[in-house]
Amino acid sequence: xxxxxxxxxxxxxxxxxxxxxxxxxxxxxxxxxxxxxxxxxxxxxxxxxxxxxxxxxxxxxxxxxxxxxxxxxxxxxxxxxxxxxxxxxxxxxxxxxxxxxxxxxxxxxxxxxxxxxxxxxxxxxxxxxxxxxxxxxxxxxxxxxxxxxxxxxxxxxxxxxxxxxxxxxxxxxxxxxxxxxxxxxxxxxxxxxxxxxxxxxxxxxxxxxxxxxxxxxxxxxxxxxxxxxxxxxxxxxxxxxxxxxxxxxxxxxxxxxxxxxxxxxxxxxxxxxxxxxxxxxxxxxxxxxxxxxxxxxxxxxxxxxxxxxxxxxxxxxxxxxxxxxxxxxxx
Numbered sequence: 001x002x003x004x005x006x007x008x009x010x011x012x013x014x015x016x017x018x019x020x021x022x023x024x025x026x027x028x029x030x031x032x033x034x035x036x037x038x039x040x041x042x043x044x045x046x047x048x049x050x051x052x053x054x055x056x057x058x059x060x061x062x063x064x065x066x067x068x069x070x071x072x073x074x075x076x077x078x079x080x081x082x083x084x085x086x087x088x089x090x091x092x093x094x095x096x097x098x099x100x101x102x103x104x105x106x107x108x109x110x111x112x113x114x115x116x117x118x119x120x121x122x123x124x125x126x127x128x129x130x131x132x133x134x135x136x137x138x139x140x141x142x143x144x145x146x147x148x149x150x151x152x153x154x155x156x157x158x159x160x161x162x163x164x165x166x167x168x169x170x171x172x173x174x175x176x177x178x179x180x181x182x183x184x185x186x187x188x189x190x191x192x193x194x195x196x197x198x199x200x201x202x203x204x205x206x207x208x209x210x211x212x213x214x215x216x217x218x219x220x221x222x223x224x225x226x227x228x229x230x231x232x233x234x235x236x237x238x239x240x241x242x243x244x245x246x247x248x249x250x251x252x253x254x255x256x257x258x259x260x261x262x263x264x265x266x267x268x269x270x271x272x273x274x275x276x277x278x279x280x281x282x283x284x285x286x287x288x289x290x291x292x293x294x295x296x297x298x299x300x301x302x303x304x305x306x307x308x309x310x311x312x313x314x315x316x317x318x319x320x321x322x323x324x325x326x327x328x329x330x331x
Contacts, residue, residue, distance in 0.1 A: 023092045025091070027278070031085075031278065032088035038286060039082060042075075053071060062125045063129075067118075067294070067295050070118040075288075076107055080103065094177045094179040095177065097169070098167065104182065105181025106181075110157055113160075114156045116198075116199065117152050119202070119241070120206045124209050126231075127210075127212055127213055130213050168180050196250075203246070206239075234294070237294060244286065245290065246284060246287070249281060252280040
């Protein structure tokens with residue numbers, strides 16, 4: 001996996017192309033408010049999830065381990081959303097300097113691809129739990145999940161590290177400072193290849209695992225009808241996150257790389273490509289606000305802990321005590 005924007009060899013990029021993609025006042029106001037709302041939702045949801053998962057170590061399952069790391073990935077990016085909001089609310093000006101710009105771009109890609117891979121790990125673990133419940137007992141251990149999670153962290157953080165050493169800010173006419181990691185990354189063929197390599201494996205793995213689970217549930221399963229419905233809802237939710245948050249960005253980004261700097265593309269088309277890049281980039285941030293729903297619907301022990309927090313009268317705090325090998329505990 002390579003950093004999607006570490007290769008700054010342009011695809012016939014010229015200065016006239018750069019003048020076609022500026023943000024309008026309305027866009028800046030909408031995007032600024034949007035990032036503030038997402039920040040508040042994601043910070044509270046993932047902060048609560050991280051607290052709950054960190055206090056469930058004695059009853060940890062592989063899925064809970066992956067969800068714990070997913071919450072960490074979300075929080076690592078949520079903390080810089082106020083910088084994005086400030087960028088838009090100041091009229092597309094980046095007042096924070098070079099280092100915060102590099103950090104904003106770095107955490108954006110680390111969060112996005114860490115989330116993709118941890119969601120794929122959750123899908124793989126549930127596939128083993130449902131389709132190969134008995135044969136996977138020894139493999140599905142929390143310690144194995146932790147080892148795999150740390151390996152993924154190393155892969156993603158090292159792959160994106162070049163963003164931390166490459167200059168990412170520039171000054172435009174009028175003295176406005178632009179952070180190129182906010183929608184204006186230079187396009188290159190290497191960036192296009194990296195985009196496909198980073199996104200395609202976890203997407204196909206997640207899709208394949210959930211399709212196999214859905215087929216297994218439809219053909220016959222020991223799960224009760226109510227649990228089958230919960231399982232299918234969880235599958236649907238994760239696929240919705242992929243379709244809404246990740247797929248549009250990668251399609252838009254690939255289109256942007258291929259078309260933005262082409263000499264035959266008009267300024268109006270470039271404006272459309274830039275707007276699509278900004279919209280789909282903002283949708284990836286929505287992942288941080290939607291992931292807590294995965295925790296809620298996808299982890300029974302998480303729901304039980306949440307009930308205990310909000311129902312202190314002792315009437316709703318019981319949690320089913322099942323082992324990690326139980327298919328029921330996965331949904």
